[in-house]
Amino acid sequence: MGSKEKLEALIKDQGELVRKLKSAKESKEKINNEVAKLLELKSQLSCENAENQKFTLKTAKGTRDFSPQQMAIRESVFQKIISVFKRHGAETIDTPIFELKEVLTGKYGEDSKLIYDLKDQGGEILSLRYDLTVPFARYLAMNKITNIKRYHIAKVYRRDNPSITRGRYREFYQCDFDIAGAYDPMIPDAECVRVVQEILESLDIGPFVIKLNHRALLDGMFEACGVPPEKFRSICSAVDKLDKSPWEEVRKEMVEEKGLTDEVADKIGQYVQMSGNSELVEKLLADTSLSKVRAAVEGLEAMKLVLNYCDLLGVKGKAVFDLSLARGLDYYTGIIYEAVLLGETTVEDVAGSVGSIAGGGRYDNLVGMFDAKHKQVPCVGVSIGIERIFAVIEAKLLAGTSKVRTTEIEVYVASAQKNLLEERMKVCKELWDEGVKTEQSYKKNPKLLAQLQHCEEYGIPLAVILGESEIQKGVVKLRNVITRNEVEVPRAQLVEEIKKHLQPSYINGST
Amino acid sequence: MGSKEKLEALIKDQGELVRKLKSAKESKEKINNEVAKLLELKSQLSCENAENQKFTLKTAKGTRDFSPQQMAIRESVFQKIISVFKRHGAETIDTPIFELKEVLTGKYGEDSKLIYDLKDQGGEILSLRYDLTVPFARYLAMNKITNIKRYHIAKVYRRDNPSITRGRYREFYQCDFDIAGAYDPMIPDAECVRVVQEILESLDIGPFVIKLNHRALLDGMFEACGVPPEKFRSICSAVDKLDKSPWEEVRKEMVEEKGLTDEVADKIGQYVQMSGNSELVEKLLADTSLSKVRAAVEGLEAMKLVLNYCDLLGVKGKAVFDLSLARGLDYYTGIIYEAVLLGETTVEDVAGSVGSIAGGGRYDNLVGMFDAKHKQVPCVGVSIGIERIFAVIEAKLLAGTSKVRTTEIEVYVASAQKNLLEERMKVCKELWDEGVKTEQSYKKNPKLLAQLQHCEEYGIPLAVILGESEIQKGVVKLRNVITRNEVEVPRAQLVEEIKKHLQPSYINGST
Incomplete structure (x- = not known):
């Protein structure tokens, strides 16, 4: 039995004793005496509980x-x-x-x-x-x-x-x-x-590609395939699954869950498995079904234009026209795009589970929802x-x-002996005054080894080392932390010397 | 009278009619008839209100x-x-x-x-x-x-x-x-x-000063003055008001609200009106009342040390030992400080209402409140x-x-005639490829004046101006937006020329 259980048993017994004394109408003094003992035990228990109670030390879920x-x-x-x-x-x-x-x-x-x-x-x-x-x-x-x-x-x-x-x-x-x-x-x-x-x-x-598609083209394509307009949205979200599921599964959903005929589903299947560049746009503009649907032609013309502009802006080869892209259609009103990492790199495993790493599109109606007169501000992002x-x-x-x-510390100000804190402070002050990123130990008499280890741990390129004998000679040691090479520098020229050592090429080696 | 007011008047009349009919105990049918009319009017009013109701377009309070x-x-x-x-x-x-x-x-x-x-x-x-x-x-x-x-x-x-x-x-x-x-x-x-x-x-x-004080010194000072320990906190928050109220008011609060004797309050008054530097510390260390109180001596020794270190770190003249500083004592366990702007600058009026612009101190017990074993991590900040x-x-x-x-745009790519969008895009691409901060109009055929105004409005230093005749000659115009000076540059050397113009000294003029 733990101390907590013991205490609880004692409290139970003591409580019973108090009740007995009370019902036996014993003297007030005797009762108070035992009540005091009971309270003492209870207070011990509450301390015990507080001791054991662990504070939930976590961030929110x-x-x-x-x-x-x-x-x-x-x-x-x-x-x-x-x-x-x-x-x-x-x-x-x-x-x-x-x-x-x-x-x-x-x-x-x-x-x-x-x-x-x-x-x-x-x-x-x-x-x-x-x-x-x-x-x-x-x-x-x-x-x-x-x-x-x-x-x-x-x-x-x-x-x-x-x-x-x-x-x-x-x-x-x-x-x-x-x-x-x-x-x-x-x-x-x-x-x-x-x-x-x-x-x-x-x-x-x-490596990555940026897939492009257009909302009007998606709608037009559904229309051309014979999807009833009230099903555009739900068929669209089925298409949206093509980045994770094979066509056969998506087709099954369209037919079995969303009630398309086999024929309509197969027509959609032909389109959404297409991807390419402006040649594909031309091919689809010549497509007998699509060319009859106004929205489809409108979307294809827009794709033609954007692919041309992408070429001019040097995005050729990265921008791919992909008819299976159907993201966030509640929101978007025109072009939509999504960048996907290609999983054939050294980060394959991560990228594999990473998929889409950027996305966006045109949303021309959102701002108007906030305007009293529904004034639109077209946006793309x-x-x-x-x-x-x-x-x-x-x-x-x-x-x-x-x-x-x-950290970006460039210089660590160290001391090789005791009682050099004030000297270290003076050096720090001079370096801070000159904008040099500097730190020192907050201990009065830190060990030299600990100071040098700190430099290596934090990748600090330079250490100033102060010592009694050097101070008497009017010099300080300047140590290159990486090469461990040390040079003596006149104390009066220390800041100047350090600035010379802090040429970008010198620091970058350790950054 | 607007339609809303008319409706309200009609509703009032109709309401009175219904009340009259009811008090005259008219037939249920007659009453219901008139009640229906009343409800119809009320519903019209609520539509009227909804039409006029604007979406609350604001940020949270x-x-x-x-x-x-x-x-x-x-x-x-x-x-x-x-x-x-x-x-x-x-x-x-x-x-x-x-x-x-x-x-x-x-x-x-x-x-x-x-x-x-x-x-x-x-x-x-x-x-x-x-x-x-x-x-x-x-x-x-x-x-x-x-x-x-x-x-x-x-x-x-x-x-x-x-x-x-x-x-x-x-x-x-x-x-x-x-x-x-x-x-x-x-x-x-x-x-x-x-x-x-x-x-x-x-x-x-x-100009500013950084006021310094120490929690132990405040406690010690209260003890030396004869403040009962249970009143340290409340007297401390009275002292804290000295940055806004004169001593007389604070003294009144101490005596009338917080029950100090006149004598004790006057002793406090002597101390909290002192401020100075390390000489004041020495003076107080020699003070017969304070020198008897351990906490006061401890606080003064700490002040001596920190003022010495501040001098070594070049803060002399900015750091002021101020016994009236009493901020946030629930929290702090050692030194406390507060920086205050001095209101004698061009921003006097703002600074006057601004007061403290930085503050902090030592809090050695906070981390331990989160540790199951109450392990402390001393902190100062x-x-x-x-x-x-x-x-x-x-x-x-x-x-x-x-x-x-x-924005940081360096170059604006403009066109002087119609149908040069693709040329503009090519120039933008080249400049972006070279890391030059560049933008252009998103209109196909923007007016030259509008483009140049945009440059002036946004402080863009350079404009490339494309024109038909220049393109045929294989050149483009490069315009300094500030001086309005224009030079012709061979198209093939445009990027190189722009980089020459974008020397830091050149840009900074307009930044």
Whole structure:
């Protein structure tokens, strides 16, 4: 029996004793005496419980902290992506993490159940943002902005079933680039494709393609195949499964679950298994069924134009016209695209489970939903699947040998003997004054070995080593941490010498 | 009278008619007839109201969007601050925006009522983070980290009464730098003071001082004055008001509300009106009352040490020992500090209402609250009042004439005639390939004037101007947007020429 159980038994006995004394109407003094003992035992038990009670030390379900290493990777990826956005002239905005619930209502269909609501603590009813696109549309309508090219990198929230292995979290970053404004057809749309290409190339995460399709073409194709209009949506979501399931399964769903005839399903099957380039567009424009349907021709003409612009913008070979692409049709009104990593690289296993790493399209009606007069602001944009990209890059780094630096310290100020803290502080001050990234131990008398180990652990390229005898001679030692080579430098010229050593080429060796 | 008012008048009349019929006990049929008319009128009114009802197009109370201009200012401020943090070797981490509610419970005293809770949608009970310090402590305890130097810049949430004029929002950024680890006294503490100094100097927002005090000294001072220990806390929060109220008012509160004798209050008054440097420390160490109290001597010795280290680190003249500083004592266990803008600059009015712009101190017990065995990790840190700093800088920029650039575009590709879209695209492609920040109009045939106005509006330094006749000659025009000077450049050497023009000195003129 543990001490807790013993205590509980004692309390039970003592309680009974008190009750007995009370019912026997014993003297108040005697009763109080035993009650005091009972209270003492109870207080012991509550201490015992408190001792054993473990504080739940975890982050909320589906969320996580990021360590300095992870942050260093994230920041370098963000920098690369932002530099592409800036190369294309994008501004950035920010919106609050929560919106009035009614702003989000009716925008996400079935997925609305995944929205995080805030508790009603009096006042407005609020929800955490589910994506960055709806707040963007609300921002445009609210500020009557009719054209803007903006990027927004921020966290969004979905009460989805988290799957850590598949990189699905409840709090995750989105990374959006959108062009709003009434412009000529396919010009901003093609630039979005170019932006995706530049980003994926700059991240160097392996071969990829950017699949393109058009909403009007999908509708027109269904019409040409004889799908009744009320089934366009549900057949479309069946087509959307083609990236994971073979045609035979999707066909079965269309016929058995969604009630298409075999003939109609087979017609669809012929189309959705096609992918290619502008030659395919020409072929389909000549297709007797499609050419009769206005929406199909409209979609094909748009594809022709965007593929031509993509060629001019240097995206040839990466942009593929793919009739099976059917993503997010609730939302999109024109071109849609999706970038997919090709799984034949060193990160095959990760990429295999990673799939789509960017996607987007044209959504011309969303802003109007927020405007009292339903004034539209046409938009086209792309969302980079940043969490998936992090997963790929982290896996790549783990597989490799190179260490990620989490600080940018250039110089470590060390001492070889005791009682040199003040000297170290003076050197640090001089270096900070000159903008040199410098640190020292926070111990008064740290061991030299520990100091040098810190340099190696954090990849700090240079160490200043202060010693009594050197100080008397008016010099300090400057150590190259990688080569372990040491030189004596006059104390008065230390900062100057260090700056010479901190030429980019010199540092990069260890970065 | 509008249709709404007419309807309301009709409803009023009809209502009276119904009441009359009822009181006259008319036939049920007659009454029902008139009631039906009344209901019809009411339904017309509710339609009328619905037509006029506008969608609530706003952000949640106490929150706001940031425009590209505001974001450009924020990013430049963040960059300056981060570069100081990095100069001191700080790593960065990130934590989720919400925590299990129990993580926050019991950390903020009375202010706990300001915590935003999430709705219980099944599963864990969550709250939005109130600051970055508690999540940091949770992170250290959870990952058993015993030393780290980290910064964290992120949004926090408080259901406070928003005051836009005073820059108080419900969603706002915190910007924290903390050093965790068991080190020698005052070494990391002094570096925090240096970090604050570097940041405020690099932001160039006017003269400031950093006030320093020590918790042990405050306690010791109260003891020496004869304050009963149970009143230390409440007297301390009275002292905390000295930055806003004169001594006479604070004294009144101490005597009338908090029950000190006149004598005790006057003794406190002598001390808390003192401020100075290490000479003041020496004077107080010789003070007959204080020198008898162990905590006071301990606090004074610590002040002596930290002021000496501050001098060595070059903070002399900015760091002021101030006995009236009493901030956040629930939290802090050692040194406390607070930076205050001095209101004698061009931003006087803003700074006047701005006051404290950074603050912090040592908190050695917080991490232990999260550890099952109450293992302590001593911490010291500083929080930069970034929202107040933004307010000061925005006011400064509004007062000035310089325009904030919201993009970094270097070259605008324009056309002087129709049908040159494809030529523009080719030039853009070449420039993007070379990493030049380039944009063009998304219109097929934009007007030249509109294109040049765009360059001026966005501060784009260079414009390439394509024209039919130039293309035939194999040249393009390169225009300096500021000087309006144009040169002809061979098309084949365009990229090379542009790169020559984009020397840093050339661009900075317009940045």
